[in-house]
Amino acid sequence: MTDAAAPAPDKAPEKMIEVRGLLSQFGDRTIHENLDLDLDRGEVLGVVGGSGTGKTVLLNTIIGLKQPEGGTIRLLGHDRADLSSADAADIERRTGVLFQQGALFSSLSVLENVASPLVEHTKLPKSTIYELAELKIAMVGLQPESHYLKPAELSGGMRKRVGLARALALDPELLFLDEPTAGLDPIGAAAFDDLIRHLSDDLDLSVFMITHDLDSLYAICDKVAVLADKRVVEKATVQELERSEHPWIKEYFLGPRGRAATKTAA
Ligand SMILES: Nc1ncnc2c1ncn2[C@@H]1O[C@H](COP(=O)(O)OP(=O)(O)OP(=O)(O)O)[C@@H](O)[C@H]1O
Numbered sequence: 572m573t574d575a576a577a578p579a580p581d582k583a584p585e586k587m588i589e590v591r592g593l594l595s596q597f598g599d600r601t602i603h604e605n606l607d608l609d610l611d612r613g614e615v616l617g618v619v620g621g622s623g624t625g626k627t628v629l630l631n632t633i634i635g636l637k638q639p640e641g642g643t644i645r646l647l648g649h650d651r652a653d654l655s656s657a658d659a660a661d662i663e664r665r666t667g668v669l670f671q672q673g674a675l676f677s678s679l680s681v682l683e684n685v686a687s688p689l690v691e692h693t694k695l696p697k698s699t700i701y702e703l704a705e706l707k708i709a710m711v712g713l714q715p716e717s718h719y720l721k722p723a724e725l726s727g728g729m730r731k732r733v734g735l736a737r738a739l740a741l742d743p744e745l746l747f748l749d750e751p752t753a754g755l756d757p758i759g760a761a762a763f764d765d766l767i768r769h770l771s772d773d774l775d776l777s778v779f780m781i782t783h784d785l786d787s788l789y790a791i792c793d794k795v796a797v798l799a800d801k802r803v804v805e806k807a808t809v810q811e812l813e814r815s816e817h818p819w820i821k822e823y824f825l826g827p828r829g830r831a832a833t834k835t836a837a
Pocket residue numbers: 597602620621622623624625626627628629
């Protein structure tokens with residue numbers, strides 16, 4: 572029997588992220604100026620740019636860890652400047668973040684780390700929380716033997732997987748990844764790329780992924796946004812970017828390291 576009183580599901584916005592005219596500054600240093608960026612539902616977006624161009628600052632600003640000095644940010648249909656506490660909680664529930672260093676709690680086990688968002692955001696019984704955490708750990712390809720290890724006992728690749736499992740704990744619609752393959756060997760990085768692509772397809776995730784890894788762009792990204800000159804200078808497919816005339820993009824895709832990835836993908 573269906574529950575007639577069940578609320579209709581929220582109508583999901585098509586745009587998961589909408590940034591307009593963003594101004595980001597630290598003191599008198601301007602990091603972003605007039606930056607626009609959209610991420611559509613279901614899209615896997617790579618975010619690239621030279622070191623220090625403000626990719627992490629952009630991620631932090633979108634998720635609310637940094638206040639913008641100007642412009643507007645809409646996240647999952649909510650205007651960041653005008654968030655009620657219910658809206659903020661809604662955003663937290665519907666987004667997952669894998670920070671660059673994993674940001675795991677060092678004193679907690681793998682299982683406790685992955686369970687922590689469920690403990691914080693749900694009123695589920697403990698046994699259910701740990702069952703769900705075990706599922707997420709399996710989903711990212713870690714064995715049950717890892718459950719009681721502490722972060723210091725894990726390899727870099729395992730720590731990334733635990734961070735990903737924790738980011739997925741609340742079944743987010745939108746996933747933020749800050750250099751997920753940095754520090755992994757090429758085989759580990761390729762396996763991680765595969766994992767993210769499968770998860771995004773199977774779970775219908777939208778993904779905002781900062782990366783320096785050209786192979787990841789070719790392997791998993793629908794579109795790539797390029798940060799340069801304090802803004803997003805292009806958002807396009809990798810194939811379109813290969814034909815760009817922008818000097819940094821040309822060097823990035825067609826320089827000595829770019830050519831190798833292009834050949835591998837061909
Ligand atoms: N809290 C802060 N206070 C002052 N300046 C900051 C702060 N956080 C970042 N910056 C500066 O903002 C600029 C952009 O930093 P960000 O970490 O976003 O770069 P990035 O593009 O992610 O670089 P990378 O590819 O090297 O990780 C840098 O010059 C950095 O020094």
